[in-house]
Structure formats: C-alpha cells, structure tokens
Amino acid sequence: MIGLVFLATLINFIDRFTVSTLAPLIVKDLNLSNQQYAAIASWFLVAYSISHALSGRLYDRIGLKKGFSFSITLWSLAAMAHATARGAGALSVFRFLLGLGEAGNWPGAAKVCAEWFPVKERAFAMSIFNSGAALGSVIATPIIVALQINFGWQATFLITGSLGFFWLILWLAVYRPPTAAERAVLGVSEATHAERTPWIELVQHKQVWAIVLGRFFTDPVWWLYLNWLPLYLSRVHGLDLKTIAWAAPVPFLVSDIGSLLGGGSAAYLLGRGWSVNKTRKTLIVIGAACMAAGCGILTAESVYATLAWMSIAAFGFQFWVNNVQTLPSDYFPPQSVGSVAGMGGLGAGVGALLFTLCTGWLVDNFGYTPVLVIVAILPVIGSTLLLTFSGTIQPVSK
Numbered sequence: 001m002i003g004l005v006f007l008a009t010l011i012n013f014i015d016r017f018t019v020s021t022l023a024p025l026i027v028k029d030l031n032l033s034n035q036q037y038a039a040i041a042s043w044f045l046v047a048y049s050i051s052h053a054l055s056g057r058l059y060d061r062i063g064l065k066k067g068f069s070f071s072i073t074l075w076s077l078a079a080m081a082h083a084t085a086r087g088a089g090a091l092s093v094f095r096f097l098l099g100l101g102e103a104g105n106w107p108g109a110a111k112v113c114a115e116w117f118p119v120k121e122r123a124f125a126m127s128i129f130n131s132g133a134a135l136g137s138v139i140a141t142p143i144i145v146a147l148q149i150n151f152g153w154q155a156t157f158l159i160t161g162s163l164g165f166f167w168l169i170l171w172l173a174v175y176r177p178p179t180a181a182e183r184a185v186l187g188v189s190e191a192t193h194a195e196r197t198p199w200i201e202l203v204q205h206k207q208v209w210a211i212v213l214g215r216f217f218t219d220p221v222w223w224l225y226l227n228w229l230p231l232y233l234s235r236v237h238g239l240d241l242k243t244i245a246w247a248a249p250v251p252f253l254v255s256d257i258g259s260l261l262g263g264g265s266a267a268y269l270l271g272r273g274w275s276v277n278k279t280r281k282t283l284i285v286i287g288a289a290c291m292a293a294g295c296g297i298l299t300a301e302s303v304y305a306t307l308a309w310m311s312i313a314a315f316g317f318q319f320w321v322n323n324v325q326t327l328p329s330d331y332f333p334p335q336s337v338g339s340v341a342g343m344g345g346l347g348a349g350v351g352a353l354l355f356t357l358c359t360g361w362l363v364d365n366f367g368y369t370p371v372l373v374i375v376a377i378l379p380v381i382g383s384t385l386l387l388t389f390s391g392t393i394q395p396v397s398k
Contacts, residue, residue, distance in 0.1 A: 001112055001116050001175065002112065002113070002116065002117075002125050002128050002129055003128075004167075004170060004171055004174060004175060005105075005108070005109045005112050005129040005132070006128055006129045006131065006132040007132065007167055007170070008068065008072060008105055008109075008132070008164075008167055008171075009105055009109065009129050009130070009132030009133050009136065010132035010133075010135055010136040010139075011072075011136070011163045011164050011167055012075070012102050012105045012132070012133070012136065013132070013133050013135075013136025013137050013140060014136050014139070014140045014143070014144075014160050014163065015075060015076070015079040015098065015102070015160055015161060015163070015164070016044075016098070016102060016226070017136065017137055017140035017141065017144065017226070018079070018082070018140070018144050018156060018157060018160050019040070019041075019082070019091070019095065020041075020226060020227050020228075020229070020230055020231075021140060021141050021144040021145065021230055021244075021248070022144065022148060022153055022156070023037065023230050023231050024230060024231060024234045024241060024244070025148070025153065025241065026091075026153070027231070030087060030088060030091075032088060033360075033364065034231075034360045034363045034364045035360040035361060035364055036088050036360075037231075037360065038227075038356050038357055038359060038360025038361075039088070039092065039357075039360070040088060040091050040092050040095055041095070041227045041356050042353055042356050042357050043092040043093075043095045043096045043099070044095035044096065044098060044099040045099065045223075045349050045352050045353035045356060046096065046099065046349075046353060047095075047096045047097070047098075047099030047100040047103070048099035048100075048102065048103045048345075048349045048352075049099075049103075049345075049346050049348075049349025049350045049352075049353060050100075050103075050346070050349075051099060051100045051101070051102075051103035051104065052103045052106065052107065052342045052343075052344075052345025052346045052348070052349055053339075053342040053343055053345070053346040054342070055067070055071060055103050055104035055107055055108070055338075055342055056107030056111075056338040056339045056340070056341050056342020056343070056345070057199070057338065057339050057342060058070075058104070058338075059104070059107055059108050059111055059338040060111070060335060060336065060337075060338040060339050063177070064108055064111060064112060064115075064175065064177070065171070065172070065175050065176075065177075067104060067108055068104070068105075068108050068171055068175075069168060069171065069172065070104070071101050071102070071103075071104030071105060071108065072101065072104075072105075072164045072167060072168055072171075073101070073164070073165075073168065074097065074100060074101030075097075075098050075100075075101025075102045075164060076101075076161050076162065076163070076164030076165055076168075077097075077101075077161070078094055078097035078098040078100075078101055078161075079094075079098055079157060079160060079161030079164070080157060080158050080161030080162065081094045081097070081157075081161075082094045082095075082098075082157040082161070083153075083154040083155070083157040083158045083161075084154075103345060103349070106325075106341065106342075106345050107337075107338040107339075107341040107342040107345060108338070109126075109129045110126070110325055110328055110329065110337055110338065110341035111334065111337050111338040111341070112125075112129075113125040113126055113129070113326070113329065114328070114329040114334040114337040115177065115178055115183075115334050116178055119270075119276060119329070119330065120267060120270045120271065121267060122326045122329055122330075123262065123263040123266035123267060123280075123322055123323055123326045124263035124264055124266065124267040125263070126263055126322045126323075126325050126326055127259045127260050127261075127262055127263025127264065127322045128260075128263070130259045130263075130318060130321065130322055130325070131256050131259045131260055131318075133259075133318075134252050134253070134255040134256035134258075134259050134314075134318055135252075135256055137226070137249065137252035137255070138249040138252045138253045138256065139249070140249075141230075141244065141245050141248045141249050142245045142246070142249065143160075144156055144160065145241055145242065145244070145245040146245075147159055147160070148241075197332070197335075197336045197339070199339065202332075202336065202339060202340060202343070203343075205331070205396055206389045206390075206391065207327070207331045207389070207390060207391065207396055208331075208340055208343055209389050210327070210385070210386045210387075210388075210389035210390040210391075211324065211327050211328065211340065211343070211344040211347070211386070212343055212344055212346070212347035213347065213382065213385040213386060213389065214324055214344075214347075214382045214383060214385060214386030215321075215324065215344045215345070215347045215348035215351065215382070216347035216348065216350060216351035216382065217351055217378045217379070217381045217382030217385065218288070218291070218317070218320065218321075218324075218348075218351075218378060218379045218382035218383065218386075219321075219347075219348035219349075219351055219352050220351050220352050220354075220355035220356075220375065220378055221291050221294070221313060221316075221317050221375050221378060221379055222314070222317045222321070222352075223352040223355065223356060224355070224359065224371070224375050225251060225252075225310065225313075225314055227356060227359075228359065228363075229248050229251070229310070230244050230248050232368065233247055233248060233303065233306075236306075236368065237303045237306065239303065247303060247307060250307045250310075250311060251307060251310040251311045251313070251314040252314060253311075254311035254312075254314055254315045255311070255314035255315055255317065255318040256318070257315060258287075258290075258314065258315035258316065258317070258318035258319040259318035259319070259322055261319060262283060262287065262318060262319035262320065262321075262322035262323055263322045263323075265283055265319075266279050266280070266283060266322070266323055266326070269282070269283075276330055276393050276394065277392050277393040277394065279323075280323050280326070280327065280330065280393050281387060281390075281393070283319065283320075283323045284320055284323050284324060284383055284386065284387065285383065285387075286316075286319065286320075287316045287317065287318075287319040287320025287321070287323070287379075287383075288316065288320055288379045288380060288382070288383035289316065290312055290313065290315055290316025290317075290319065290320075291313050291316035291317055291320065291376070291379035292316075292376050292377070292379055292380055293309075293312050293313065293316070293376075294309055294310065294312055294313025294314075294316070294372075294375070294376055295309075295372060295373065295376035296308075296309040296312070297309040297310060297313075297372050298369065298372055298373070313375075313376075316379070317379075320379070320383070324344075324386070325341065325344070327344075327390070327393065328340035328341045328344065330393050330394070330395070331393070331394075331395060331396050332395070332396065333395075355374075355375075355378075358371075358374075359371050
C-alpha cells in the first residue's frame with residue numbers, strides 16, 4: 001500500500017515540477033516578470049491550501065480508494081491542460097486546478113500510514129512516501145528537459161500529465177482497506193463515520209495549532225527550492241537549461257536521504273525504548289537546525305558551494321517534515337487523521353503562498369539575499385511554535 005502512495009507522490013512532483021523546470025524558457029517566451037511568475041505559482045498554492053483541508057475531510061468521509069481516485073484524475077487532467085496555455089492567465093487557471101487535485105495526496109498518504117502501520121513504524125512509512133517527493137524532484141528535471149528538447153514544452157505537459165492515469169489503474173486494482181484482523185495486529189481502530197470528530201472540535205485542541213503553525217512557518221523552505229531553484233541557478237550562476245538538468249536535482253537527491261533518515265531514525269529510537277514524545281521532538285530540532293544552516297548559501301561563490309548549502313537545507317526539511325507529518329496520527333485516531341493532516345497542509349499552503357508572493361517582489365526589488373535570510377529564520381520560528389503548542393506527544397483525550 002505504501003508503495004502505491006510512493007508512486008503517486010513521485011508522479012505528483014513530476015507534474016508539479018514541470019513548470020518550474022521549464023521556467024527559464026516559459027518566462028522568456030511569455031515575457032513574464034518575477035512577480036508574474038510568482039503569481040502563477042501562487043494560484044497553485046491558493047488552491048493547494050484550500051484543497052488540503054477539504055481533501056482531508058473528503059478522504060475521512062468517502063474513504064481512501066475513492067478519494068485518491070478523484071484527486072489524481074483531477075490533477076492529471078489539469079497537468080495535461082497546461083499544453084494549451086498561451087499566456088499567464090491560462091497558466092494560472094491550470095495551476096489552480098492542479099493544486100486542487102495534488103493537495104489530496106498528502107492527507108491521503110497520512111491516512112494510509114495511520115490505517116496500515118503501528119505507531120513505531122509510521123514515521124518510516126511516511127519517509128517512504130515522502131521520498132517519492134524528493135525522487136520525483138530528482139528525476140523530473142532531466143526527464144522534463146529531455147522531453148522538451150525532443151518534443152517541445154506542450155508535448156512535455158501531455159506526457160507527464162498522463163502518468164497519473166496509469167497509476168489509477170494500479171490503485172483501483174490493488175488498494176483495499178485493512179481487515180479487522182489486520183487492524184487488530186496493527187493496533188489501530190476501525191474508522192467509522194460515527195467516530196469522526198467535527199472540525200469545530202478538532203480546532204479546540206492546541207496540538208492541531210502546533211501542527212498548523214509549525215508548517216505555516218517552515219514549509220516555505222521547501223517551496224522556495226521547488227519554485228525558484230532553476231531560475232536562481234540560471235540568473236545567479238548563468239547556467240543554461242541543459243546544465244540545470246544535472247544541477248537542480250542535487251538538493252532533492254540529498255533531501256531523499258533526509259526523508260529516509262528522518263523516518264528511519266524515528267523507528268530506530270522508538271525501537272531502542274525512546275518515547276514518542278522524546279523521539280519526535282529531538283528529530284524535529286535536528287531538522288530545523290539543518291534548514292537554518294542553509295543560510296550558508298549567502299557566502300557561496302561557486303555553483304558547487306551553492307548546491308551544497310541548498311542540499312543541507314533540503315535534507316533538513318525532509319528530515320523534519322517526516323516526523324511532523326506523523327503527529328496527526330500520534331495525537332488522533334485514524335478516522336480523524338485526514339482532517340488534521342489537511343489542516344496542517346492548509347497552514348503549509350498559506351505560508352508557502354505568502355512567502356512565494358513576497359519572494360517575487362523581493363527578488364525584483366532587492367535580489368535574493370533577503371529571501372535567503374528569511375528562509376533560514378522561518379524554520380526556527382516554526383519549530384519553536386510547534387514545540388511550544390504541542391505539549392507531550394501522546395493521544396489526546398476528548
């Protein structure tokens with residue numbers, strides 16, 4: 001089951017990465033400013049933020065099989081529609097629709113982990129599906145560049161967008177919920193509609209706000225690299241698209257290691273007798289420290305040094321987020337995990353949206369330096385708020 005979610009996440013990022021990979025070409029062809037490009041990315045984030053909360057609730061209501069089928073169908077059609085875009089307006093519409101669909105992957109994946117894995121294994125399960133995000137980012141750039149060179153950017157969107165429909169065939173054929181016997185072995189309760197906690201009750205828990213605030217301030221680190229890395233390498237270091245094809249994947253490849261180590265470390269420490277509370281908080285602090293260390297980019301003169309510092313920050317984010325994404329299942333029963341994970345995703349999306357809009361304006365007026373300073377401070381703020389509001393990490397009482 002987690003293998004299927006890994007594949008969905010990989011496809012999710014290939015579809016998402018197509019615009020940012022081709023950004024140097026698209027911006028030039030359509031004569032877009034940094035602020036216009038930021039606006040296109042922001043429309044994705046508007047939909048992505050809203051859809052996180054709605055998709056999480058939808059998955060809790062209709063189940064994973066139907067929920068994932070709806071999400072991937074929507075985002076695949078939207079990805080293919082990019083091929084028809086002839087201006088910033090059309091690109092904004094299609095990015096909006098893509099965001100509506102793609103957001104469902106994350107609360108859905110968290111719900112799969114909650115339903116299929118015991119507490120000790122959830123962070124590692126999270127790391128497996130999250131490695132799909134990093135690996136998708138790694139392989140996306142060379143694949144997209146190769147497709148663009150050989151077939152043009154319109155055909156590139158059609159080809160990458162169609163991948164989701166092949167996954168959908170596998171999902172419908174293979175996925176099933178765990179049986180009662182399997183749930184008993186895993187130590188998870190059966191999710192029923194009657195047991196779902198209303199949103200109004202969930203937001204009364206400080207643990208929900210810990211997740212929302214932590215992700216609001218910290219997820220912009222990841223989105224900076226997703227949306228701006230190719231443009232940064234092009235404009236600051238003068239790399240052409242073919243060179244970017246090998247350079248841009250480096251931080252995401254390292255982040256994949258961070259994803260697996262973040263989850264693997266949690267499984268190891270819990271197996272050694274550490275409490276869930278001590279394990280999660282220790283690893284969250286380590287991840288935040290690595291992200292803050294990414295400010296070394298400011299001193300980098302070569303593209304190799306730049307990629308090294310970016311890699312440390314990207315490693316730290318994936319290390320961090322794997323443990324934060326387990327928190328909904330640490331605090332709440334499986335039938336509410338989708339809703340809580342969706343709220344966390346909403347906070348992440350809103351934070352990323354605001355930061356993306358600010359990035360476009362800051363780059364146009366002051367360059368990249370203030371952006372890089374801010375992105376080093378944000379994970380410290382986010383993790384401090386998360387740990388302040390989280391209390392002891394254990395199941396909440398109603």
